[in-house]
Amino acid sequence: MVNETIKNEVFAQLGIPPTDTKLLGGYNGNVFEVGRNVKFVVKILERSVNPVNSQISELEWLAYLHSHGVSVVRPLRVKGNEYIQQINNETYFVAYEKINGSPVKPNDMKIWGTAFFERWGEMVGKMHSVSKSYSPNNEHLQWFQNTVLLNIESIPLNPQLIQMWNTYKKEFYKLPISIENFGLIHGDLHYGNLLITGNEITVIDFGDCEQHWFAYDVAIVIYHIALTVSKQEREKFVKSFFSSFVNGYVRENSDTSFFSNIDFFINYRQLYSFTYHSLYADKNLITEQQLLHLKDMEASIVNERPFLDFSVL
The missing domain is CATH 3.30.200.20 (Phosphorylase Kinase; domain 1)
Known part of the structure; x- marks a missing residue:
């Protein structure tokens, strides 16, 4: 504070x-x-x-x-x-x-539905499209300069998680980089960083923006959207959401070849989220329920259970 x-x-x-x-x-x-x-x-x-x-x-x-x-x-x-x-x-x-907008609430059925999901996808597609033409005056953080990644060896984590971080880092270096799949991303595109004004979605909080793969931006959306429903409902809901999201996305960015990496980045997001909250959460304010959720996340990651037990594609 x-x-x-x-x-x-x-x-x-x-x-x-x-x-x-x-x-x-x-x-x-x-x-x-x-x-x-x-x-x-x-x-x-x-x-x-x-x-x-x-x-x-x-x-x-x-x-x-x-x-x-x-x-x-x-x-x-x-x-x-x-x-x-x-x-x-x-x-x-x-x-x-x-912005005189309203926060997005998953239980607000007036907003939370196909039309909103398509507009969300359209907005992300436009952001990625505009990112391709941007020539910055000042250098932006590259993915490997992320604070969490730079400090991973000094964070008090389960050694298995440290090893997973190192594995992901090696895999990142193998991924192709081109103007079509890599550029400036928002880096935290969950629904809590959206405001609604009429039919317009406004994006806020660009504090995690960095040079990264566009697939990671989309994976973040899916990871957090999946958390709004029970595990039993996830496959049906996520696939329906993703179908609507893609319909909007391709209106602004027609190249979706990088979507093949989304499942990989969804699992990475779970590791990142667990590590971030372990590092930055105020231990004096964390609730018992949140603590149990973190323990469940850690067990899932250590046991190499994919966050989603199905592919979004």
Whole structure:
């Protein structure tokens, strides 16, 4: 959680009283809505976790996507002409427009269905299509520069999981790379990072964007969508979802040859998710149910059980 001194310094720089702010969330409680008449969103970041150059790269890509018709949250320059606003030597903040949209809820049958799944696929397809034409001013993180992957040997994990990480890393180096299958991805495209305004889907939280395979972006969508139903319902639901998703995706990006790698990346996502939560979850706030879920995930991974016992294709 962001301490009160840092929060108050940010609000003071913006000339906004704390009474006109609201915590929105973020993995570390670092995202706030600020303002009274004109509201926008502020994210407070630590340099050690989010290097400034990487953050600038993320914001420039967001601006590019927005300018090319992809419905994403737009970064703002709230003071001067810079995206990055310094707080002290360790922390800084960035700002985004406030989207007056509604969060996606899997139990909301007015939204959760074929039409929404197709629009979701269309949005991801357009993002990948636009990514192919993007020439960044600043270098973006490559998949092998991911913080989790860089620190894997020092994370207190089951040795079998460490070995699996090393195996995946070797497999990644064997995968083909081309403009059609590899580029900048969102990196965390679960439904919690979507907002709905009318019929439009807006994507938020690009904090995990990196150079990776497009198949991983799609696999993340499927992994998290599968968690919304019981294991007994997964095959029928996931295959129905994927059919609708692909119908939308190909409207914007017709090359789906990389889809053959989706099953591989779904299993990788489970390993990544378990490792990430083991590393970053606040042990003082984790619930008994969440702890049991993590133990179940670990057992499944160690025993090499695929996350889905069927292929999505």
